[in-house]
Amino acid sequence: MKTQSYRAIRDAIASHDLTPAEAIRSSHDAIAMADGHIHAFTALADEAMLERDAAATGPLAGIAIGMKDIIDTAELPTSYGSEIYNGHRPAADASICAMARSTGAHIAGKTVTAEFAFFHPGPTVNPHDHAHTPGGSSSGSAAAVAAGMVPLAIGTQTGGSVIRPASFCGVAGYKPSFRLIPTVGVKTFSWTLDTLGLFAVSIEDVAAAATDLTGRPLDRPRSNEPLRIGIWDDGNRREVSDDMVAAVESIARIAERDGHTVITVRETEPMVAADLCHALLQEYEGALSLAHELRSAPDRLSEKLRSALEAASEIEPSEYDSARRTARRARLAARDLFGEVDLVLSPAATGAAPAGLASTGSAEHNRLWTLLGCPAATFRANGADSLPLGVQLTARFGEDAMLLAVASRLETALHDQ
Amino acid sequence: MKTQSYRAIRDAIASHDLTPAEAIRSSHDAIAMADGHIHAFTALADEAMLERDAAATGPLAGIAIGMKDIIDTAELPTSYGSEIYNGHRPAADASICAMARSTGAHIAGKTVTAEFAFFHPGPTVNPHDHAHTPGGSSSGSAAAVAAGMVPLAIGTQTGGSVIRPASFCGVAGYKPSFRLIPTVGVKTFSWTLDTLGLFAVSIEDVAAAATDLTGRPLDRPRSNEPLRIGIWDDGNRREVSDDMVAAVESIARIAERDGHTVITVRETEPMVAADLCHALLQEYEGALSLAHELRSAPDRLSEKLRSALEAASEIEPSEYDSARRTARRARLAARDLFGEVDLVLSPAATGAAPAGLASTGSAEHNRLWTLLGCPAATFRANGADSLPLGVQLTARFGEDAMLLAVASRLETALHDQ
Numbered sequence: 001m002k003t004q005s006y007r008a009i010r011d012a013i014a015s016h017d018l019t020p021a022e023a024i025r026s027s028h029d030a031i032a033m034a035d036g037h038i039h040a041f042t043a044l045a046d047e048a049m050l051e052r053d054a055a056a057t058g059p060l061a062g063i064a065i066g067m068k069d070i071i072d073t074a075e076l077p078t079s080y081g082s083e084i085y086n087g088h089r090p091a092a093d094a095s096i097c098a099m100a101r102s103t104g105a106h107i108a109g110k111t112v113t114a115e116f117a118f119f120h121p122g123p124t125v126n127p128h129d130h131a132h133t134p135g136g137s138s139s140g141s142a143a144a145v146a147a148g149m150v151p152l153a154i155g156t157q158t159g160g161s162v163i164r165p166a167s168f169c170g171v172a173g174y175k176p177s178f179r180l181i182p183t184v185g186v187k188t189f190s191w192t193l194d195t196l197g198l199f200a201v202s203i204e205d206v207a208a209a210a211t212d213l214t215g216r217p218l219d220r221p222r223s224n225e226p227l228r229i230g231i232w233d234d235g236n237r238r239e240v241s242d243d244m245v246a247a248v249e250s251i252a253r254i255a256e257r258d259g260h261t262v263i264t265v266r267e268t269e270p271m272v273a274a275d276l277c278h279a280l281l282q283e284y285e286g287a288l289s290l291a292h293e294l295r296s297a298p299d300r301l302s303e304k305l306r307s308a309l310e311a312a313s314e315i316e317p318s319e320y321d322s323a324r325r326t327a328r329r330a331r332l333a334a335r336d337l338f339g340e341v342d343l344v345l346s347p348a349a350t351g352a353a354p355a356g357l358a359s360t361g362s363a364e365h366n367r368l369w370t371l372l373g374c375p376a377a378t379f380r381a382n383g384a385d386s387l388p389l390g391v392q393l394t395a396r397f398g399e400d401a402m403l404l405a406v407a408s409r410l411e412t413a414l415h416d417q
Numbered sequence: 418m419k420t421q422s423y424r425a426i427r428d429a430i431a432s433h434d435l436t437p438a439e440a441i442r443s444s445h446d447a448i449a450m451a452d453g454h455i456h457a458f459t460a461l462a463d464e465a466m467l468e469r470d471a472a473a474t475g476p477l478a479g480i481a482i483g484m485k486d487i488i489d490t491a492e493l494p495t496s497y498g499s500e501i502y503n504g505h506r507p508a509a510d511a512s513i514c515a516m517a518r519s520t521g522a523h524i525a526g527k528t529v530t531a532e533f534a535f536f537h538p539g540p541t542v543n544p545h546d547h548a549h550t551p552g553g554s555s556s557g558s559a560a561a562v563a564a565g566m567v568p569l570a571i572g573t574q575t576g577g578s579v580i581r582p583a584s585f586c587g588v589a590g591y592k593p594s595f596r597l598i599p600t601v602g603v604k605t606f607s608w609t610l611d612t613l614g615l616f617a618v619s620i621e622d623v624a625a626a627a628t629d630l631t632g633r634p635l636d637r638p639r640s641n642e643p644l645r646i647g648i649w650d651d652g653n654r655r656e657v658s659d660d661m662v663a664a665v666e667s668i669a670r671i672a673e674r675d676g677h678t679v680i681t682v683r684e685t686e687p688m689v690a691a692d693l694c695h696a697l698l699q700e701y702e703g704a705l706s707l708a709h710e711l712r713s714a715p716d717r718l719s720e721k722l723r724s725a726l727e728a729a730s731e732i733e734p735s736e737y738d739s740a741r742r743t744a745r746r747a748r749l750a751a752r753d754l755f756g757e758v759d760l761v762l763s764p765a766a767t768g769a770a771p772a773g774l775a776s777t778g779s780a781e782h783n784r785l786w787t788l789l790g791c792p793a794a795t796f797r798a799n800g801a802d803s804l805p806l807g808v809q810l811t812a813r814f815g816e817d818a819m820l821l822a823v824a825s826r827l828e829t830a831l832h833d834q
Contacts, residue, residue, distance in 0.1 A: 074709065074713075085508065088508055090508075091502065091505055091507075092709040092710065093708070093709040095705045095706060095708055097709075098705070098708030098709050098712060099705070099708070101712070102708065102712070179608070179609075182608060182702070182705050182706065183608070184605045184608060184705065184706045185709075188601045191596070191599060191600070191601065192596075214734065215733070215734045216734045216735075216738075285599070288512045288515070288516070288599050288601065289512060289599065289601045291510070291512055291515030291516070291519065292491065292509040292510040292514075292515050292602075293509065295515060295518070295519065296491075316632070317631060317632045317633045318633075321633075
């Protein structure tokens with residue numbers, strides 16, 4: 001598949017080899033070609049929006065963005081992946097949309113999300129094999145970038161909803177430190193977990209887009225100062241395929257060749273405890289966030305979501321408060337972990353995208369890092385002859401720039417092999 | 418003014434001396450009598466909602482709540498105090514509304530908020546003197562309880578928007594620890610500061626309501642174990658009236674008589690620095706939260722809000738990140754403070770409600786505690802012969818139950834004098 005590179009488009013526009021109007025039109029042409037098969041979009045910008053945005057200025061002028069349909073847009077329907085909100089038009093854009101517009105971007109359309117960004121899937125297929133899931137819940141955002149329809153897409157992660165679909169679709173995914181990008185106007189599932197993230201074809205692209213969008217220096221190349229990279233040893237608690245184990249090992253070898261020290265770091269008890277609390281935190285908060293929907297339209301929720309929310313409505317506040325303390329203890333333990341190593345290397349998912357569209361796969365490799373608020377990034381780490389899979393790098397809260405710089409070097413070194 | 422006590426109504430219903438239908442009707446009768454003068458409400462429940470809620474069950478059955486109009490309600494217009502949202506009907510109830518409904522409460526109506534819960538006032542007057550401000554931004558919530566229209570009202574505090582209007586209106590106000598009550602469905606100004614809070618006629622009432630609403634034990638009487646209470650010494654950085662100084666001293670004397678140790682605690686440098694960062698944090702986040710409104714309808718914002726948001730749009734992310742670190746440092750310093758004392762006693766406002774309705778008064782005595790995420794409570798601490806004013810008690814994050822128990826004892830002791 002011919003993909004669209006964020007930097008290539010941005011730089012071509014800067015050097016006047018391309019106009020924003022041409023770039024936007026080209027993305028829409030690609031959507032028109034591919035989306036009948038991929039089903040990544042739920043709504044598209046109309047001709048008037050294209051023309052208006054073709055005249056926009058700013059670092060993202062000419063960039064067509066796929067915006068996950070869990071994110072409010074005032075001029076495009078926003079249905080949160082739920083039939084309850086069919087045709088819903090929010091009163092205001094989410095902050096991320098306002099940030100995109102104010103930096104000149106064009107919101108090309110809304111991308112498919114699992115129902116309320118939980119697990120019940122939408123119609124999107126994996127561009128690499130239409131019989132396989134693209135992952136979720138940011139299914140459409142990952143697939144839209146992978147299928148070459150847009151150079152940039154926005155998703156959210158509460159468990160593993162950015163890193164996992166990026167891995168399954170063979171693109172770069174970046175989940176920033178918690179609250180680096182405001183979630184105002186994003187339909188809340190869990191206020192302590194919901195995190196906005198970005199998809200692009202490479203880490204360099206995702207870092208450039210994050211820089212241009214947020215005004216923070218997240219794309220600075222880094223002197224090749226040797227770092228300590230820890231391979232995550234979870235005592236085989238999590239499912240992982242042989243090819244994923246091989247991918248992690250291959251990236252570790254590249255890191256060593258690049259001069260970094262690679263050691264093994266054991267998952268400690270506070271981390272295990274927090275990992276096991278994730279579902280309780282997510283679902284307790286989900287039951288409060290979606291209390292209106294559960295009360296007023298239970299029959300219009302998927303069975304899986306309804307039963308999860310109903311069960312979570314029975315959780316005692318004291319259990320939830322105890323889980324919050326467990327999470328807090330793990331955040332303190334993360335300081336020790338990221339004193340020992342600069343980055344943690346682990347699988348981005350259990351393996352390549354599973355066959356079938358009924359499940360979006362497991363978030364077990366991602367949810368701990370979401371709970372810790374640590375930045376995470378993934379890039380493709382296997383060959384083009386099989387379904388893609390990615391490795392996951394994570395770093396200390398706030399070390400987003402370092403994480404992206406190292407991930408970018410490793411990704412480049414892998415491709416140069 | 419004859420006020421409505423939350424506990425009195427709840428207990429009368431429990432003992433079958435009153436039906437929920439009678440209680441709800443009685444609140445609406447009081448609204449019909451008073452609100453033509455007070456202007457606390459922007460919208461009221463209709464007859465069908467009254468009848469439906471009269472049949473509700475749960476600990477709050479029969480309780481009519483004034484819900485600040487910054488909080489989404491699916492069946493009542495929600496305009497956030499802004500003409501931009503005249504007649505706006507959100508798609509879903511906020512979590513706090515769903516919590517109220519699921520515990521049997523009746524949402525009597527929406528109460529006046531300053532524009533987007535910032536400073537531009539609505540029409541509400543102070544029930545104790547109509548020529549004076551009720552405070553803000555939760556103007557209508559405080560006034561509705563003070564004027565005896567409802568036994569319970571919900572507000573929000575980003576700077577001092579619960580504690581200050583409670584003090585000005587002579588009622589009890591409680592701002593819980595940050596995120597004790599979910600803010601899902603509350604129009605965001607600042608995601609690190611916005612906090613839901615409660616108004617009732619006494620601390621015992623507010624604590625009982627908080628317990629029944631959240632399912633957490635926040636109303637347990639406390640053995641009279643001696644505590645350390647710190648009188649806040651801010652080096653006269655904040656404006657304060659003589660009668661407020663006298664009120665704080667009178668409560669300190671009562672605390673001593675009750676067996677507590679009262680000492681003076683100095684505001685330390687990290688606290689001062691954080692206090693001075695509050696406006697930057699609030700307004701930087703406000704400019705992102707309200708970016709859509711600032712972009713699409715700047716002429717429909719008040720001059721004060723528009724100019725604040727426009728200025729904040731120019732703040733560099735690095736300045737904001739630096740302010741966040743300053744806030745974090747103060748939260749660490751708060752652990753030391755609340756190691757030295759159990760509670761801090763300070764003015765709830767600069768003094769009694771100022772004359773005039775153009776300003777809702779200053780949040781300078783409240784904003785630091787909001788930023789720290791500490792629970793805060795206020796109760797009336799002067800005689801009935803003058804405009805009311807309250808003292809403010811604050812405690813360590815999570816120590817809400819202790820705070821309310823001690824505040825309740827002090828309030829009762831004051832009234833028994």
